[in-house]
Amino acid sequence: MGASIDVRDLARAAAAGDQHGWDGLVERFGELVWSTIRAYGLSPGDGADAAQTTWLLLAEQLGHLEAQHERLGVWLAATARRESLRLLGAARIATAAPNSAPATEPVAGAAAAQGREALLWRVVRELPEHCRRLLRVLLTVPPPSHEEVSAALDLPIAGIAAAQAACLQDFRHRMSNFSIRAELEDS
Amino acid sequence: MSRDTNETAEFLGPEDEGLLQELRAAVRRFDPPPDSVLEVARASLTWRTIDAELAALEFDSAVDVAATAVRSSEGPRLLTFAAPGLSIEVEVSPIGPRRQLVGQLVPAQAARIDVRHAGGVTTVRADQLGRFGADAISAGPVSLRCHFGDAPSSPPVVTEWIPL
Numbered sequence: 001m002g003a004s005i006d007v008r009d010l011a012r013a014a015a016a017g018d019q020h021g022w023d024g025l026v027e028r029f030g031e032l033v034w035s036t037i038r039a040y041g042l043s044p045g046d047g048a049d050a051a052q053t054t055w056l057l058l059a060e061q062l063g064h065l066e067a068q069h070e071r072l073g074v075w076l077a078a079t080a081r082r083e084s085l086r087l088l089g090a091a092r093i094a095t096a097a098p099n100s101a102p103a104t105e106p107v108a109g110a111a112a113a114q115g116r117e118a119l120l121w122r123v124v125r126e127l128p129e130h131c132r133r134l135l136r137v138l139l140t141v142p143p144p145s146h147e148e149v150s151a152a153l154d155l156p157i158a159g160i161a162a163a164q165a166a167c168l169q170d171f172r173h174r175m176s177n178f179s180i181r182a183e184l185e186d187s
Numbered sequence: 188m189s190r191d192t193n194e195t196a197e198f199l200g201p202e203d204e205g206l207l208q209e210l211r212a213a214v215r216r217f218d219p220p221p222d223s224v225l226e227v228a229r230a231s232l233t234w235r236t237i238d239a240e241l242a243a244l245e246f247d248s249a250v251d252v253a254a255t256a257v258r259s260s261e262g263p264r265l266l267t268f269a270a271p272g273l274s275i276e277v278e279v280s281p282i283g284p285r286r287q288l289v290g291q292l293v294p295a296q297a298a299r300i301d302v303r304h305a306g307g308v309t310t311v312r313a314d315q316l317g318r319f320g321a322d323a324i325s326a327g328p329v330s331l332r333c334h335f336g337d338a339p340s341s342p343p344v345v346t347e348w349i350p351l
Contacts (some may be wrong), residue, residue, distance in 0.1 A: 014232065019232055022229065035246040052327065053349070055228040059232050059242065063237075116209070118213075119214040165198035
């Protein structure tokens with residue numbers, strides 16, 4: 001994986017219409033955009049709309065964003081956040097409102113899924129909202145910068161490291177409770 | 188980025204990194220961006236309009252209505268886009284899974300309008316009074332591209348994408 005991929009090169013190429021450069025941006029930031037949207041609990045359908053709008057906006061504005069090519073992740077996170085909030089707001093007001101309850105993200109086969117990863121995922125989803133959102137964005141690959149996390153969740157940059165540590169501690173606590181219960185149920 | 192790492196290192200221990208790696212794997216397994224989403228993202232480049240003036244969204248009744256105002260659940264959604272020297276007002280009414288648009292260019296003028304939406308591009312005309320309408324627009328992200336006359340000095344105006 002190209003840790004040394006220069007986002008500015010990709011952005012410059014994409015702004016000139018190069019599909020390859022653009023695909024590189026999607027590969028580099030696709031997870032960050034998706035993570036931000038899912039952190040806000042959008043359903044997969046609304047999430048797909050928010051993602052599509054975010055990328056369309058970038059395609060349209062890339063030529064005007066030259067000064068920000070270096071920080072494109074921050075721009076994308078902020079835009080994904082804005083589009084998520086827009087859809088959440090519209091969902092509250094629309095007559096035939098789609099499910100606007102906080103997402104219990106549907107997970108294929110979760111009910112029967114065994115294994116540590118399934119357990120980890122389940123515990124993440126049961127975290128209090130502020131931790132669930134923070135971890136959902138932090139767990140993006142490649143790991144987002146604190147500036148990108150700040151843009152995605154409208155959090156002050158300075159508190160992110162401490163909040164991450166606190167949420168991981170909470171997570172661990174819940175995991176150990178869960179494991180104990182699971183062991184008891186299995187026995 | 189190294190400043191982030193230093194800050195994080197203040198608070199997290201080595202065992203945390205192992206846990207984070209496991210959690211990243213779990214997220215990638217259970218909630219990755221769907222292939223369809225990434226495919227649509229890659230295809231977005233072809234929708235861009237070169238050398239067009241961008242008309243930003245200035246008002247959206249779905250978002251900007253005061254919390255205490257009575258929301259008419261039957262009323263259409265009102266959007267206003269603005270570019271230098273031009274406003275585009277659009278009323279959006281849902282008709283089943285589609286959208287009907289009724290619009291007004293301010294100042295009033297004729298134009299050819301490409302309504303770009305998930306179903307493709309629907310081209311309509313604004314009359315001399317700047318009025319236009321479009322039916323059967325697919326729900327999802329929509330953007331209008333307006334072309335004015337043949338004067339090379341007037342570039343097309345493109346509204347920012349809005350999910351309808």
